[in-house]
Amino acid sequence: MSRTRQLAGTGLFEATVPRYTSYPTAPHFGATDPHRTERWLGALPAGARLSLYLHIPFCERLCWFCACRTQGVRRPEPVAAYVDSLKAEIEMLAARVPPDSRVVRVHWGGGTPTILTPVQIGDLAAHLAAAFRLDPGREFAVEIDPTVTGPDRIAALARAGMTRASIGIQDFDPRIQAAIGRRQSVGQTAETVRHLRAHGIASLNADIVYGLPHQTVPGIAESTARVLGLAPDRVALFGYAHVPWAARRQRMIDANALPGAPARLALMEAAEAMFLGAGYRALGIDHYALPGDGLAAAAAAGRMRRNFQGYTDDGADALIGLGASAISLYPGGYAQNAPATAAYAGRIRAGRLATARGHALRLEDRLRGALIERLLCDLEVDLPALAAAFGSVAALLEPEVARALERFRPWLTRRDGRLRLTPAGKPLARLVAAHFDAYLRRGTARHSGAI
Numbered sequence: 001m002s003r004t005r006q007l008a009g010t011g012l013f014e015a016t017v018p019r020y021t022s023y024p025t026a027p028h029f030g031a032t033d034p035h036r037t038e039r040w041l042g043a044l045p046a047g048a049r050l051s052l053y054l055h056i057p058f059c060e061r062l063c064w065f066c067a068c069r070t071q072g073v074r075r076p077e078p079v080a081a082y083v084d085s086l087k088a089e090i091e092m093l094a095a096r097v098p099p100d101s102r103v104v105r106v107h108w109g110g111g112t113p114t115i116l117t118p119v120q121i122g123d124l125a126a127h128l129a130a131a132f133r134l135d136p137g138r139e140f141a142v143e144i145d146p147t148v149t150g151p152d153r154i155a156a157l158a159r160a161g162m163t164r165a166s167i168g169i170q171d172f173d174p175r176i177q178a179a180i181g182r183r184q185s186v187g188q189t190a191e192t193v194r195h196l197r198a199h200g201i202a203s204l205n206a207d208i209v210y211g212l213p214h215q216t217v218p219g220i221a222e223s224t225a226r227v228l229g230l231a232p233d234r235v236a237l238f239g240y241a242h243v244p245w246a247a248r249r250q251r252m253i254d255a256n257a258l259p260g261a262p263a264r265l266a267l268m269e270a271a272e273a274m275f276l277g278a279g280y281r282a283l284g285i286d287h288y289a290l291p292g293d294g295l296a297a298a299a300a301a302g303r304m305r306r307n308f309q310g311y312t313d314d315g316a317d318a319l320i321g322l323g324a325s326a327i328s329l330y331p332g333g334y335a336q337n338a339p340a341t342a343a344y345a346g347r348i349r350a351g352r353l354a355t356a357r358g359h360a361l362r363l364e365d366r367l368r369g370a371l372i373e374r375l376l377c378d379l380e381v382d383l384p385a386l387a388a389a390f391g392s393v394a395a396l397l398e399p400e401v402a403r404a405l406e407r408f409r410p411w412l413t414r415r416d417g418r419l420r421l422t423p424a425g426k427p428l429a430r431l432v433a434a435h436f437d438a439y440l441r442r443g444t445a446r447h448s449g450a451i
């Protein structure tokens, strides 16, 4: 039997599952108020290492394929008002973390962070630096849209201390770009990369997407070759998530032009083969990095983590999300800000933290979350280590492990106590993770395809 048919037998091609950038996933958070967040902030250890995520939920135009929480904006006023809210939130949070805490990582994402003017970029960065103690060796990553990011903004970000740029590419094929509502030429992207390098930004991420309308194996190979020509040190190869019930703009995309699940697998593996052939290392389920990259080193040492930005080598004590819909992870659990910008700004104006939803982690959540995180980061799980860390509660996984070994044979194995996905079984990783998700069975949230 062919590998594709064997994989089909696991239900891979019909299954819809979360991406697991948290456990439980955000649809399973409950309504909450800011008091719990206040307590979690107050309980951070002395000298806490902090990671800050700033969400900029605005774009000049909305790309049809994108399911990010963002809104189109044509006037500068809403962005300026939002920056004021962010600055107020920065002050509120900085006043609540331990005074000797240090920020070791900053990430600006969106939406389009580069919708901010050079003056706003400098103002926001200066505000962060004044409010928090920033570690001199911090990483400062920014998501860059080459179609709206001119040299003036790159210069402003470089002055603000940006160390890593993450460039959205998707696919360079003009027919695909027309079908997903995002035009971005190779020349435009290369020009952005040239400006970034000229400003000393050595670390470059590129995001490309498989599973787009009209995408073919020769086509994705051509796009991948162009991406390799930009020499990013890290690449994320995401599967297009067609979720028009959650992202209405995706209704503009012709569902009949989308490749089916077996074709998606072929597209993903064609691009992957090219990255591996070019000397990149595979990290987790969908990232690739050159051997000298920090994330590659973290993965090799078993230190890679998974959070809302995807994979990270961030070892911070808390990830604090600022801005509308941003999610924080504290030692006690998750806290998500009000999703709508008006509701978020209203809370901040009233002098309150903007938490609207969240989840306090129980021991079983931590156990399942640890298993899922290790599986998606390392493609293997050290079960005795989990038992040592979590004690008797780990025993509740045993029947589920036995069922998983049965269901995913021969791709999932157990040897020397380690649950391991074989290299050929990597496409099953999210489906295996879902097998251990206790919330998925209770919820009604709809998800994207498992491959």
Ligand code: SF4
Pocket (backbone or CB within 6 Å): 058, 059, 060, 061, 062, 063, 066, 067, 068, 070, 110, 111, 112, 145, 168, 182
């Ligand atoms: S892909 Fe980027 S620019 Fe396009 S809608 Fe999404 S966040 Fe905005």
